[in-house]
Amino acid sequence: MPAGAGFGTFYDLGAGPNWRRxxxxxxxxxxxxxxxxxxxxxxxxxxxxxxxxxxxGNLGREGLSVLHGIGYTQCSFVEGDxxxxxxxxxxxxxxxxxxxxxxxxxxxxxxxxxxYRWVKPGGHLVIQDHYHPxxxxxxxxxVVDEVKRTFAAVWKKVGREPRTGIRLPGxxxxxxxxAPDGTDVAxxxxxxxxxxxxxxxVYRSLLPLALKFGITTEERSQYFFQMASEAQDDExxxxxxxxxxxxxxxxxxxx
Numbered sequence: 001m002p003a004g005a006g007f008g009t010f011y012d013l014g015a016g017p018n019w020r021r022x023x024x025x026x027x028x029x030x031x032x033x034x035x036x037x038x039x040x041x042x043x044x045x046x047x048x049x050x051x052x053x054x055x056x057g058n059l060g061r062e063g064l065s066v067l068h069g070i071g072y073t074q075c076s077f078v079e080g081d082x083x084x085x086x087x088x089x090x091x092x093x094x095x096x097x098x099x100x101x102x103x104x105x106x107x108x109x110x111x112x113x114x115x116y117r118w119v120k121p122g123g124h125l126v127i128q129d130h131y132h133p134x135x136x137x138x139x140x141x142x143v144v145d146e147v148k149r150t151f152a153a154v155w156k157k158v159g160r161e162p163r164t165g166i167r168l169p170g171x172x173x174x175x176x177x178x179a180p181d182g183t184d185v186a187x188x189x190x191x192x193x194x195x196x197x198x199x200x201x202v203y204r205s206l207l208p209l210a211l212k213f214g215i216t217t218e219e220r221s222q223y224f225f226q227m228a229s230e231a232q233d234d235e236x237x238x239x240x241x242x243x244x245x246x247x248x249x250x251x252x253x254x255x
Contacts, residue, residue: 034063034075036099041072051093052077082114092120099128100244102171103164112175119251125177130242131165134187137239141192143231144239146224147199153215154206165245172249180247187243195239196231203228 040050050072054060057079064077096118105111112127119125132151137144155162169180190198203224210216216224231237 034067036097037063037075038067038072040095040097041067041075044074046074048074050075053080053082055079055081082111082118092118092123094120094123095126096123097126100130102127102129102168103160103162106159108161108164108167108171109175112171112177116175116177116249116251121251122253124248124250126246126248127168127172128244128246129164129168130162131185131245132162132242134240134243137192137195137237139237141231141237141239143192143196143199143224143228146227147203150203150206150210150215154209154213157213157215158209165243168245168247172247177249181249182247184246185243186246188241190239190241192234192237192239193232195241196228196234198241199239200225200228 034052037050037052041048044050052060052064052075054077060077060079064075067075096115098115102108102111112125115127116125132155135144135148135151152162161167169183172178172180203221207216207221211218211221
């Protein structure tokens with residue numbers, strides 16, 4: 001899925017050099033190759049601190065190496081998940097930022113509770129996640145329809161929620177964090193010639209499970225890749241990718 005939508009929320013909250021200890025608290029697919037950490041490091045500056053968290057240690061260390069190589073030495077990385085980390089007062093942060101993470105959690109409510117505990121009084125919890133049902137094309141597209149069908153079926157089989165983004169305010173309330181202070185919606189409307197290859201990449205990542213669960217067949221998948229290849233020459237169609245919904249909450253100074 002397109003990765004750029006939604007970062008404006010982070011900027012709008014005023015993250016900058018006065019936020020000296022910012023934290024990228026991301027379990028599961030978390031900090032990944034380091035793009036989220038790079039954006040945060042740009043905002044907090046050289047005297048700030050950005051800590052990435054991911055259960056994939058190899059991916060996290062690879063991303064950190066790239067970041068250090070281009071001068072982002074204020075970044076560090078911890079291998080683990082939220083439940084494995086000990087909380088103490090000295091390690092709480094001005095910002096705990098989770099991007100495209102909650103949708104992968106087995107227990108979103110508990111995960112948000114854990115993330116909120118890492119926010120120091122006066123700090124912010126910012127969560128961004130997909131609203132997948134918005135995926136659409138105009139004119140209607142077999143390529144997009146097949147990606148959407150396959151994605152929905154695989155996620156249903158593995159027990160994931162495709163509507164996570166729209167559910168975030170309710171999750172905040174259920175987690176005892178309270179109603180968000182603000183929300184935002186962002187998205188990408190891209191030409192089919194650009195979207196077709198992206199859709200093929202998403203479909204390819206789903207394919208092993210789609211075949212395992214009987215959602216598609218080898219023959220049908222080959223037909224899809226042929227359609228996706230041909231769609232890269234489409235100059236007239238556009239694709240609306242899953243929206244990114246942001247919610248945020250400031251922790252009271254007295255907590």
